[in-house]
Amino acid sequence: MSEERTLEKVKSCAWWQSCRKETIEYCHTCDRCQKESRSTGKKFGLMIHIEEQKSPWEVVHMDWVTTLPPSGDRSDNSCLVIVDRYSKTPIFLPCHKDDTAMDTALLLWSRVTSHTGLFKNIMSDKDPKFKYALWTNLHRLFGTKLSFSTAYQPQTDGLAERMIQTLEDMIRRFCAYGLELKGSDGFTHYWCTLIPALELAYKTSVHYSTGQTPAMLEKGWNPRLPEDTLRKDLIEIPPTALHGTNAVQVELSGELENKHPTFPLSLIKPNQPADKKLFPLRNPIPLTVPPVEQNEDKKIKKVIKERRLRGKNQREYLVRYRNAVYEDEWLEESEIPDSDKLLRKVRHERRPQA
Template sequence: MGAILSQRGEDNRLHPVAYMSKSFSGAEANYDTHDKELLAIIKALEEWRIFLEATDKPIQVFTDHRNLEYWMQARTFNRRHARWRIFLSDFNFEIHYRPGKQSGKPDALSRRSDYVDAPVDPEVMLPSEVFANTSEAELEIVTEIRNRLREDPSLEPIIQFLTEDADNAPPSIRKAYWDYDWEEDLLWYCGKLVVPDSEPLKERLLREFHNSPLAGHPGQQRTLELISRSYWWPGMKSSAKEWVECCPTCQANQRAHAPAIALKPLEVPPFPFHTISYDFITGFPKSNGYDAVLVVIDSFSKFGHFIPTTKKVTAKGLADLFITHVWKLHRLPIKTVSDRGTTFTGKFLRALYQRLGIKPAFSSAYHPESDGQTERVNQFIEFYLRSYVTADHSDWATWLPLAEYAYNNARHSATGKTPFELVYGRNPVMSPSNVPANVPEADHVADTLAQEWKEAEAALRMTKEKMAGLKGTTPEYSIGEKVWLDGKNVELRTNSNKLDPRRLGPFEILERISNHAYRLKLPETLKIHDVFYVGLLSKVHENPSQPFQNDLPLKQ
């Protein structure tokens, strides 16, 4: 392909400013003639973007392919064309047809004799130091995916179709592979990077999007949602389910699900930070001078702020925390919900509410579950910190910002969206990636955010209507089976039991005493009776890739 950038001079003649000549890559060489001609325009605009972007007067583009004059008016196009249209939207241009006989200069550039069908030696354009902010782990994963793609026999016909037989394939094959693309020697499905059938590669991705501090050991659905933002493979849902189910950290730090009870839901607010609820988590050991956490949750988007503080904070100190961390970012809430603790109902706060025009809406004394959303977030915070703190629990305050990030980046079951998405209009990037991303126009972002608010409000109302009680069942276990033991009645050698694991083990079942009691094989250091009520036991999920580490500091 070849192109010339020209500018009209005072003599009213076009004078060349720059020349461009490129060869088509392996996949590009298989494009049809129409797409090759359009790609030449794309490459020329990319090459001279600094001169051509956002011009007042239209750029005049001359081509010897007549159909391109009408391409921007087309109503049907594929995914590649959609990406190109987004790129071209940054330029003010007009396409004009010029017969090949009148296009000798660019035609000559596109027929250079040194463009032979042979591999090109790689050339270092910029030193590696320029990319110091790029995630090495992410680039390694993408490189490994690229290297293993052709080793997966199930992907071979798709890759062959995209790189060799696209023009000659029958309509049925074209339809079957319509959602696939081949770019940068990578296979894409619906805009997501296809992961080949390699268990080590899948496990590496699962560790990054579940076990890492930025992910925060989310549940099955949230782990799947995080991975599926950028990657795809057949059976990904089952892979995420098994990985989370067998995660030793998740099993140790979460109690078995108890039967649910009916909740008294709050009224659905009309927009983010109209209504907020807040609560304290106390009982932490000292960390950077803090021993408590103030939790503030927006009732609409579920966006949360986790603020380190002390359990002896005064009413004035509490007001300062709100102003510093919440009000300066999100405006004044119309309504607030608390648990009617003495700190929240102090005289200073009541005067502050009145001065700022905030209407307190405290939970009913006989229905404390009306403030249940902060209680559920409290459980998440404690679980997150248990998963990452050191053995003496002294560094929990340093993990609190990451806990807040992980919570706000996870999809909430009540809204179907992440708090980040509902407040800011998009999800944050967990780590730098070479996955293509386009920045939509401001109007489109505003329209999308307004629509997401409507969807979230509808989802909240549906969740409120469907709240109902659930019934539990009595589990049964076999001799030799391993189970978790609820750790609420077992003391450990730690500074605080607030961040101790919720479940201990796994321990082997030695004997079934009755339908409701089992004898366990306990370590010698655990000086307690070895028969336990069945309600304190829960099932163990094992995976060879995720070994257990039973090294708890038990008291003698």
């Protein structure tokens, strides 16, 4: 109960000259209320100011994205995000959510510190034991002895968390339309193949707080980019009728005709068409339609094993069907429906054990 509620209860049965003052004082000094009531106001103490750095890669912010599907040859299901506090340069490293502090230290040793050198401080929301083990293992790889008197600072801010939101948005925008580049043979559904391109895109974009690109602040120059880039726009679907106050019916055509035409308003947003005179090359690309479900009679039960084709950088997988009438068959990854899920176990078994 609050002070005002207690005061109203008291007034309903009694009153004296200093009734309000003494009732509020009684509530303020109640031992049980002070211990058990939830604090809803501002926290005590001053905000801790993080000293701004004068050169890149002195202080970094580190966090993990752990809500990603398995991807790549190692079935990576997480992404380590490292952000330089000075230049705002990000580094995205696919990894596993169950990686130990030693696994993370080896990842930093092999992929990061060879370019940036050793950091002065790592800010992370991980528990102190993990950070202690990470620092210890990283210094052990460098052959140095660690002293936490100057390096260890437990405070953090939202820089890595904000970078994670940006990374998730970028991955979602590309994964939704199957635009992930696989190599010489087309496309795939692995988010980890997007990481180098997304990292380059962010490094060459102007950051609002610095007025410069992260690459310019870090290296003094911006990387060269290809002149021609693919423009991906959503198809324009004109609404035809409103259903109640929270749904709309749209006009679908072509490959989308078999889809239900009514969508909730939360999935609809206005499309801003480009001026053809100003942007003559900006042509919308049709929305990719998911493949039709496989016939239940010939649905794949599991992937038994894999093999690499001689003289080709390509793999085939031996699959077993649910219906025993069909014999086991070797198929390419592109021929396996829902291949990401079916191949997860095979890739996990192929992953070297630590």
